[in-house]
Amino acid sequence: MDAKRLNRRQFIKATGTTAAVALSGIEGVVAARRAPAYAQGTKLHWVRWVDFIPESDVELKRQMPEASKALGAEVVLETINANDLQPRITAAIQSGSGADIFIMLYNWAQLYGSQLVDVSDLATALARSEGGFYDVWPSAAHVGGHWLAVPHSIIGNAVAYRRSWLAEAGAHEYPKTWDEARRLFAQLKQKGKPYGQTLGHTFGDAPTFCYPMLWCFGGAETDKTGKKVVLNSKGAVEAVKFMQAFWKECCDEGGLAWDDTNNNRAFHAGEISATLNGASIYIVAKRQQEKIKDEKGEPMWQDIDHQNLPAGPAGAFTMYVPMSHAVMKYSKNPKLAKDFLRWLQKKENYEKWFQTQGGYSVGATKAWEKNPMWSTVDKPLQIFRTAARSTRIFGHAGPATAKATEGFSKYILTDMYAKAVQGMSAEDAVKWAEAELKKIYEG
Amino acid sequence: MNKPIAGGAGSAARLEVVLPHPRATEPRRLTRFLENERALAALLLAPTVLVLGTFIAYPFIMGVWLALSSTSVGNVGEFVGMRNFAKAWNDSIFRTAFGNTFVYTFWATIFKLTLGMWLALLLNRHFRGKRIVRASMLLPFIVPTVLSTFAWRWMFDPTFSVLNWLLYRADLITTKLPFLSDGTYGMWCAIVVNTWRGMPFFAITLLAGLQTINPDLHEAASLDGANGWRRFWYVTWPLLKPVTLVVVVFSVIQTFSDFQLIYVLTGGGPANSTHLLATYAYQVGVATGLLGEGAAISLFMLPVLFVVVWLQLRYLRRMDGA
Structure with missing residues (x-):
């Protein structure tokens, strides 16, 4: 538009557009049919993990030009290994430069809270429009009365198992208790088909197994106040003792050195009969059915099923992985970052990503349980649809504070089991873990 | 005034005395500075000192300061003496x-x-x-x-x-x-x-x-x-x-x-x-x-x-x- 020839109508149109953008964010952008006035060359840098469902990363990268066009600024997505996320966030915060938006796993918003932009307006609007968040979200992203990360999705987990192998051992359904599981997998290990579980320093498969194992025997890290460490208890010792026996009798003992990908590869190679994982084992086996076959040469996915972790004396529990997005305080474009997150979670954009997940993730709200995508998903994946309704997070029985995150980042519970299965007595392993937790909570 | 220089050191020196040029003072000052061995040494060492200071001394001093403080990610800590060392040792x-x-x-x-x-x-x-x-x-x-x-x-x-x-x-x-x-x-x-x-x-x-x-x-x-x-x-x-x-x-x-x-x-x-x-x-x-x-x-x-x-x-x- 030539400024010298700006007439009254053009002036009203231009100022009206700007006002619409300022007042209503992305809705304004859409209504105005033009990009908002971000300075030319403005870039938004977004860092996420490398998804276990590669098609989802492809879809997000496909969406970036669309987002750039809608926002009038270049949006760049970078995907990195999940184990490298925390170091990357620390480096960015300390240097005061880096990505504008980071993905936050579990309750990391608690740990980095002082450096995150308040996104309560986005989060509350999202919750309102989709009928409310799952119960795990306040622990994960609500800090000191503010939402510091926008809930995005939750990755469920369940035990992926080979239906035919369990049937050969006389089990026509997955064991409901850990004692039944121990009897079953002891038989399978003797046949060279052990249970696969990592006890390595991993962000996903190790903690999502180790924490529920503690809880299902009645153990807890802290009391309800979250100030007193109560790990050294009968429940924790029983959990560790059970794990020692289960490891020796039932598991592939190489799991001590596994990362989050080893169990996927071992399962697809027919080396293990079952493992706790997200839905990626099934989804990848189906999408690559020409390559991933069972011992009879048939596509392996047809023989895979899922079930929740078995129950212990205190019940059955799960720990899923909430994924949220946080805008960093050092960002020079916090408004643009928030506009982008609003754009990302708009139903039409989010749904395209959600469909590529094929059941690997559930939404941040129950509304996504009703998405038509679930009617296209195979029966073995239906278990993930409602997976997020009851999930705990670390720090139990207290709140999931930054101290709980510290315990997670130091792999204390994982190492408690790892030490015990390598020969330390259960009592000593629990005492060691309690001492480490006390240094965090009470030190 | 601007007589051609006949040649020889004596003539040149005489010309300098006879015909002082206002612009010549600056290069002479620089020459004098460079002829000073201490100053030249400092000048030549400066880039190295700058590089070492930026990439070795500064991170090292920061490391020592961090070790003596309660700094955590995003939170400027306070001086805690040897507490971090004692905590590590235990x-x-x-x-x-x-x-x-x-x-x-x-x-x-x-x-x-x-x-x-x-x-x-x-x-x-x-x-x-x-x-x-x-x-x-x-x-x-x-x-x-x-x-x-x-x-x-x-x-x-x-x-x-x-x-x-x-x-x-x-x-x-x-x-x-x-x-x-x-x-x-x-x-x-x-x-x-x-x-x-x-x-x-x-x-x-x-x-x-x-x-x-x-x-x-x-x-x-x-x-x-x-x-x-x-x-x-x-x-x-x-x-x-x-x-x-x-x-x-x-x-x-x-x-x-x-x-x-x-x-x-x-x-x-x-x-x-x-x-x-x-x-x-x-x-x-x-x-x-x-x-x-x-x-x-x-x-x-x-x-x-x-x-x-x-x-x-x-x-x-x-x-x-x-």
Whole structure:
């Protein structure tokens, strides 16, 4: 538009557009049919993990030009290994430069809270429009009365198992208790088909197994106040003792050195009969059915099923992985970052990503349980649809504070089991873990 | 006024006196400044001091400050004295990492020295294709550590290890060896990989040292009836000692502060049994965000390395004096 020839109508149109953008964010952008006035060359840098469902990363990268066009600024997505996320966030915060938006796993918003932009307006609007968040979200992203990360999705987990192998051992359904599981997998290990579980320093498969194992025997890290460490208890010792026996009798003992990908590869190679994982084992086996076959040469996915972790004396529990997005305080474009997150979670954009997940993730709200995508998903994946309704997070029985995150980042519970299965007595392993937790909570 | 200069020093000097030019004062001042040896030395040293100050002194001072503070990610800490050091010392994982660092450095250096010396002696002989062998020997040292360690990690993989497969096929084992899933095995695997990677540095440096030894000395020793071992022990080794000490000093520093290899190969596991000071400092400081505690853990390396280097350099100086 030539400024010298700006007439009254053009002036009203231009100022009206700007006002619409300022007042209503992305809705304004859409209504105005033009990009908002971000300075030319403005870039938004977004860092996420490398998804276990590669098609989802492809879809997000496909969406970036669309987002750039809608926002009038270049949006760049970078995907990195999940184990490298925390170091990357620390480096960015300390240097005061880096990505504008980071993905936050579990309750990391608690740990980095002082450096995150308040996104309560986005989060509350999202919750309102989709009928409310799952119960795990306040622990994960609500800090000191503010939402510091926008809930995005939750990755469920369940035990992926080979239906035919369990049937050969006389089990026509997955064991409901850990004692039944121990009897079953002891038989399978003797046949060279052990249970696969990592006890390595991993962000996903190790903690999502180790924490529920503690809880299902009645153990807890802290009391309800979250100030007193109560790990050294009968429940924790029983959990560790059970794990020692289960490891020796039932598991592939190489799991001590596994990362989050080893169990996927071992399962697809027919080396293990079952493992706790997200839905990626099934989804990848189906999408690559020409390559991933069972011992009879048939596509392996047809023989895979899922079930929740078995129950212990205190019940059955799960720990899923909430994924949220946080805008960093050092960002020079916090408004643009928030506009982008609003754009990302708009139903039409989010749904395209959600469909590529094929059941690997559930939404941040129950509304996504009703998405038509679930009617296209195979029966073995239906278990993930409602997976997020009851999930705990670390720090139990207290709140999931930054101290709980510290315990997670130091792999204390994982190492408690790892030490015990390598020969330390259960009592000593629990005492060691309690001492480490006390240094965090009470030190 | 502007008479042509007749030539000769006297004329030029006279012209300067007679015809002072206002612009000439500046270059003269610069010339005088540059003629001052102290000023010139300071000027020439300035870029180096700037680089060292920015990239070595500043991070070091920051590291010391962090170690004495309660800084955590995003939170400027306050001075806490030696509390982080005391906390680290009372931490069982720290003590494991501290012990591991000594074990790892000691054995890896011994192996690198022994095998490097052996390789250097072999390469010091004349044979066909000597140059190609010498060049290819450097490959482990040239390949980026992260890449080569990934390759080793696949070879030691708990499920798909090619080494286990070979040993099993050769009827040497009946069950898989727990290369990385057992703490002791894991540490020895790390030592093997470090030796593989560092040995060429020893070999090539010692080879350079060997080539400075006058062949006449060996010839004379042979004429006196010395066998191969005696020639090595009484001729080669004493002359090679200074080079060896320098290589060992470098190697100890690098191995003691090693990070990449352990981070990629074992991540410090299983159950922290292969953590070194550097990897544990990274886990606490960067991954967990406790920057003060992480800095304190890494600073534990300083006095140890200082003593090692001081002892070795002192010995080297004595040898020079002798």
